[in-house]
Amino acid sequence: MDSKLPLALTQGDPAGIGPELAARLWFERRENGVAPFIYLGDPRILVERARMIGIDLPIAVSAPETALATFDTALPVFTIDAGIPVQPGEPDPRSAPGTISAIETAVRFTMRGKTAAVVTNPIAKSVLYQSGFSYPGHTEFLAALSQGETGQAVMPVMMLACPQLRVVPITIHIALSRVPDSLTADLIVETARITAHDLRVKFGIERPRLAFAGLNPHAGEDGAMGTEEQTIIRPALASLRDEGIDVIGPLPADTMFHAAARQNYDVALCMYHDQALIPVKTLGFDDGVNVTLGLPFIRTSPDHGTAFGIAGKGVARVESLLSAAKMAAAMAEASK
Structure with a gap:
């Protein structure tokens, strides 16, 4: 400073x-x-x-x-x-x-x-x-x-951070029933671009690693539990990779926040509000x-x-x- x-x-x-x-x-x-x-x-x-x-x-x-x-x-x-x-x-x-x-x-x-x-x-x-x-x-x-x-x-773009975790909810203060219709590849891509840019410029992370949660249980289980991962999230991540942004996912949200998993990324991008805020507030409430x-x-x-x-x-x-x-x-x- x-x-x-x-x-x-x-x-x-x-x-x-x-x-x-x-x-x-x-x-x-x-x-x-x-x-x-x-x-x-x-x-x-x-x-x-x-x-x-x-x-x-x-x-x-x-x-x-x-x-x-x-x-x-x-x-x-x-x-x-x-x-x-x-x-x-x-x-x-x-x-x-x-x-x-x-x-x-x-x-x-x-x-x-x-x-x-x-x-x-x-x-x-x-x-x-x-x-x-x-x-x-x-x-x-x-x-x-x-x-x-x-x-x-x-x-x-809203990011919540504590010493153990950074999270970005891609959709924020909307009803859960509206999330699937509000979630678009363009929204995911633009949110990720801004996140990657600011982690570089404002946090000094030379090559930020972005991990994406799936929307559905088990990240859709290859379409058995929902298709948004296949039709929206994966195409968005492919576009980000083409731009040179380091991304992984979509990952099952129930296994991406434990201590060992958190070592593999600098920020987790989640598909809706509570998916992001529950883990960060559990780890860093105060x-x-x-x-x-x-x-x-x-x-x-x-x-x-x-x-x-x-x-x-x-x-x-x-x-x-x-x-x-x-x-x-x-x-x-x-x-x-």
Whole structure:
């Protein structure tokens, strides 16, 4: 990572655990080797939430250009007013403009070379929807912001990662009944291209190895348990091999995630949401990271939600945010 650029960390929903996790991330920065970051959000909520969990948090109202100079002694904060008093565990749509502005600002800073990467704390989509937010979620909003900055459309790809496993779901938040009709060779190929490219450029893996799960039990058993492997997945993999991408599969999903099998690939591409997320969350529930591939900037996020039920109680675990910050910094370094 460029030592002259901090990470940009958004507040997430201010009624959730994002502010207190940011406080803990800074407070434990030395023992955990946290890269410098600037917090984008409401400083009053940040300090109050830190106090609630027993942290006397020094802050410095900053811009990205001055964040590094203050990081060792105070948490740099770029002020984005929440607009209303916010109580932990009590989400309010009136705070949504500040939540959205923090994301917009982080992307703008990063794409204009003021910060090294975007790390986003969790948002509550239902709260944002009540304020008129029109995107399905974080990922689609980030893609739209990217297009607004560059004029170029992008296809964002969700990757979940923990120390033992990386996974990419090819279809994501759709009903299981819709997966077979939504799964196309073109979708598989484009997802794989983006994944392979970003593993090379942002993770420094010279020749990424991509393993593909089958859709059906036993990867279709040569058509006895389904034909999608023969008609969709295998032709897509053949096209990828012709492009020089290292692919294996389709593999039976029930045998590709044990420890020995994981040594044969760098990322597993799965045909639907739970096929990908069950193994990665089983292996790395507390330290999993959500990475958005396909963007012209680096974005990571902890792999958990706003956790309104425990906000302000001092029991939220920082490991996933810590892993997201460390991964963002490593990706920025690999991308130099």
